[in-house]
Amino acid sequence: xxxPSQAKKREAILDAATELFLESGYSRVSVDAIVAKxxxxxxxxxxxxxxKDGLFSALISHLCQKIVTPMVSLxxxxxxxxxxxxxxxxxxxxVLLAPNTLELHRLVVAESPHFPDAGRAxxxxxxxxSYRCLSDYFAWAENEGLITPGSPYNRARLFLDSLTGxxxxxxxxxxxxxPDKEKLRALSDEAIDIFLDGIGYRRASLP
Amino acid sequence: xxxPSQAKKREAILDAATELFLESGYSRVSVDAIVAKxxxxxxxxxxxxxxKDGLFSALISHLCQKIVTPMVSLxxxxxxxxxxxxxxxxxxxxVLLAPNTLELHRLVVAESPHFPDAGRAxxxxxxxxSYRCLSDYFAWAENEGLITPGSPYNRARLFLDSLTGxxxxxxxxxxxxxPDKEKLRALSDEAIDIFLDGIGYRRASLP
DNA sequence: CCAGATTGGTACGGTACAGTACCGTACCGC
DNA sequence: GCGGTACGGTACTGTACCGTACCAATCTGG
Numbered sequence: 001x002x003x004p005s006q007a008k009k010r011e012a013i014l015d016a017a018t019e020l021f022l023e024s025g026y027s028r029v030s031v032d033a034i035v036a037k038x039x040x041x042x043x044x045x046x047x048x049x050x051x052k053d054g055l056f057s058a059l060i061s062h063l064c065q066k067i068v069t070p071m072v073s074l075x076x077x078x079x080x081x082x083x084x085x086x087x088x089x090x091x092x093x094x095v096l097l098a099p100n101t102l103e104l105h106r107l108v109v110a111e112s113p114h115f116p117d118a119g120r121a122x123x124x125x126x127x128x129x130s131y132r133c134l135s136d137y138f139a140w141a142e143n144e145g146l147i148t149p150g151s152p153y154n155r156a157r158l159f160l161d162s163l164t165g166x167x168x169x170x171x172x173x174x175x176x177x178x179p180d181k182e183k184l185r186a187l188s189d190e191a192i193d194i195f196l197d198g199i200g201y202r203r204a205s206l207p
Numbered sequence: 208x209x210x211p212s213q214a215k216k217r218e219a220i221l222d223a224a225t226e227l228f229l230e231s232g233y234s235r236v237s238v239d240a241i242v243a244k245x246x247x248x249x250x251x252x253x254x255x256x257x258x259k260d261g262l263f264s265a266l267i268s269h270l271c272q273k274i275v276t277p278m279v280s281l282x283x284x285x286x287x288x289x290x291x292x293x294x295x296x297x298x299x300x301x302v303l304l305a306p307n308t309l310e311l312h313r314l315v316v317a318e319s320p321h322f323p324d325a326g327r328a329x330x331x332x333x334x335x336x337s338y339r340c341l342s343d344y345f346a347w348a349e350n351e352g353l354i355t356p357g358s359p360y361n362r363a364r365l366f367l368d369s370l371t372g373x374x375x376x377x378x379x380x381x382x383x384x385x386p387d388k389e390k391l392r393a394l395s396d397e398a399i400d401i402f403l404d405g406i407g408y409r410r411a412s413l414p
Numbered sequence: 415c416c417a418g419a420t421t422g423g424t425a426c427g428g429t430a431c432a433g434t435a436c437c438g439t440a441c442c443g444c
Numbered sequence: 445g446c447g448g449t450a451c452g453g454t455a456c457t458g459t460a461c462c463g464t465a466c467c468a469a470t471c472t473g474g
């Protein structure tokens with residue numbers, strides 16, 4: 001039934017549309033522009049996705065799955081809290097501030113009133129996975145007696161959110177071209193210090 | 208030169224356009240729709256604002272000034288750290304999660320690539336003022352010996368960002384209709400507890 | 415009360431876009 | 445090799461929209 005070219009064509013359409021939508025937003029990209037980029041004809045796009053909305057929805061869920069892949073393989077269990085938070089912060093920044101993530105974020109936030117499913121898909125992908133990963137770690141660490149008792153999920157939220165707000169917003173608004181690696185490091189160092197004190201962990205020696 | 212009706216007309220146009228843009232976004236609102244809402248003719252709008260872009264830009268800076276007014280009068284100096292953070296958290300949530308703020312946020316984030324000035328105006332208004340307010344307090348508190356030394360601005364960012372991320376994003380994405388006051392209270396309580404430990408303040412007695 | 419400017423209402427020009435129709439062509443299973 | 449299906453290319457329809465033009469009504473300052 002499925003010709004080998006079908007899946008590839010569908011993918012090619014999604015890729016081209018993704019690039020355009022991420023760059024310019026939903027309303028500013030015409031179906032003609034997508035056709036001009038991917039080649040072929042409008043007929044094909046409408047055959048695969050029904051209409052422009054359908055293409056957009058398919059594209060968003062496709063992207064949401066794709067962007068968080070570096071996050072799902074992260075395993076913190078067994079690490080000391082300072083090491084775990086450091087590793088988490090680094091991985092988190094890598095995903096959070098990647099150009100594709102920022103553009104997807106902007107796109108989903110902008111269109112979520114008209115595409116509620118896109119909002120749901122994005123949230124369960126982007127922040128939710130990170131929260132859960134760190135939350136699992138905190139549950140383990142608390143069980144090991146490394147940190148004081150407290151809601152693991154709330155702590156994960158607090159920690160990751162404290163890394164997110166300012167720098168992410170400035171990137172989203174185009175006020176920062178390329179985030180300075182050193183400043184990110186300084187920011188996460190401070191967040192880790194405060195947070196470790198707050199959850200009752202004293203690091204053994206020098207970091 | 209200025210007829211008394213001129214300023215009022217301008218304001219009325221801005222108000223009507225604001226409501227429509229906040230609700231549906233820039234591209235989905237036509238100038239005709241604004242005219243239909245405010246009355247009058249397109250001629251008037253183009254006389255005042257030049258074109259649709261000009262109207263949008265004027266509207267954004269107008270809104271940015273308006274939204275943060277509850278924040279500028281906040282004075283924390285003299286309070287104990289736990290009280291100050293509590294007061295700050297309450298005022299911050301009130302502004303951050305107000306429907307108008309969320310819609311403005313969504314709008315500015317969406318359009319910032321095409322309206323860089325809007326991004327700048329929003330950032331200097333919305334988060335920047337709160338950061339500075341809390342930062343000033345931390346500087347004072349450190350000087351009074353109430354908390355351990357540390358960069359006041361970074362601490363302000365960390366604390367406010369830890370309150371922001373998750374709940375704000377869920378509201379932006381339409382996953383939460385009305386934020387639950389009790390849950391907000393619980394969230395800020397936990398953030399305050401952790402943060403007070405992290406900056407070396409032990410509260411005197413019961414909160 | 416009056417000249418002059420501003421506004422309201424409507425219509426219009428030009429353009430861009432979503433979605434469809436049509437036709438020729440290349441590729442598929444058989 | 446052959447019939448059927450999907451694809452590429454282009455043209456087309458209907459619509460929506462930005463910005464302007466025109467004219468009558470209204471208001472302003474003197």
